[in-house]
Amino acid sequence: MSNEMEVLVKSGFALVQSPVKRGNDGKKTLKGAHAVLNGENLSGAAINAGTVEWFPKSPLKFRSASYHAIDRLIQSYGVAWGAGTLVPLDKLDQLLAEFEIEKQKFFMNVDLLMPNYDLLIEAHKAQQPDPVKKVIDAVRLDWQSFRASFSIFLPTPSKFMPLTDDLNGTAKEIIDAAMQEICEEAAAIKDKILGKQQVDPKSIKPIKRLADKCKDFSILHPALESFSDQFDALASTLVAPIVGDKQVALVAYLSVLSDPNAVETWMSNNQVEMNDSALNSIFGFNNPSVASPSVLPVFTPAPAQQANANAVVDWESFGI
Structure with missing residues (x-):
């Protein structure tokens, strides 16, 4: 590719969509569960009942920190445009490289949970009443399934052509x-x-x-x-x-x-x-x-x- 052609190709903007971010929150919604207040069953759109936290919340705080870091990274390279971000084409490769670094940090934090995964669940379960312990045992995921529930990927950017x-x-x-x-x-x-x-x-x-x-x-x-x-x-x-x-x-x-x-x-x-x-x-x-x-x-x-x-x-x- 000639220098003139390379400049031409890099002179516009790419539309970078928001990353798809998925991460297990350690919670499970139980079908058929009811909220009870003073012995009375509660129901209705305003009532959210039957969610059990089978994995402790604290070790998962890295999720929101990583999500915010990735969003800030993309925003720092461009301008919000609808549901995406307009990024100069000559900065796109640099952005994608930094995105991969943040993605690696995210999965590094996920993998750090593996050595103590079962211990964290057991310590969390020990603080719960016996009926809740049984529920946690029934809904908890093994490590492989838990690890597979985390994903981050960036949809392929496209050339911005209004x-x-x-x-x-x-x-x-x-x-x-x-x-x-x-x-x-x-x-x-x-x-x-x-x-x-x-x-x-x-x-x-x-x-x-x-x-x-x-x-x-x-x-x-x-x-x-x-x-x-x-x-x-x-x-x-x-x-x-x-x-x-x-x-x-x-x-x-x-x-x-x-x-x-x-x-x-x-x-x-x-x-x-x-x-x-x-x-x-x-x-x-x-x-x-x-x-x-x-x-x-x-x-x-x-x-x-x-x-x-x-x-x-x-x-x-x-x-x-």
């Missing part, structure tokens, strides 16, 4: 979604470091992720890249300890990035209308290796023009 003739409108929707997420994440990070005597260097990585996301999506609005460029300039000064002027500059940067009004003003002042030729390439319709759906309208691209935002020269107006 079925519309308004690609500029689609690009604007994506940018609006991206900036809303970036502003919210920047605000959350800023809240964590405000008032601290110094900034924990570990806080820099998620900020770098936000700056990278700005750069990744600048293909749809070149003015976005200025937020990434400004962080790159700032990052060279963020050597621990991050205190004093360095801390002030970092908070000022996050204050801009977390302010939807400031971001909207900056984007509007540097608005660039992407031409059809550029958008067709981004969304895959000029890519010879991707067949265009027959239901799509026929595009007549305007003469190719290089879309560039004005150089950033006045970050000082934002107080940075």
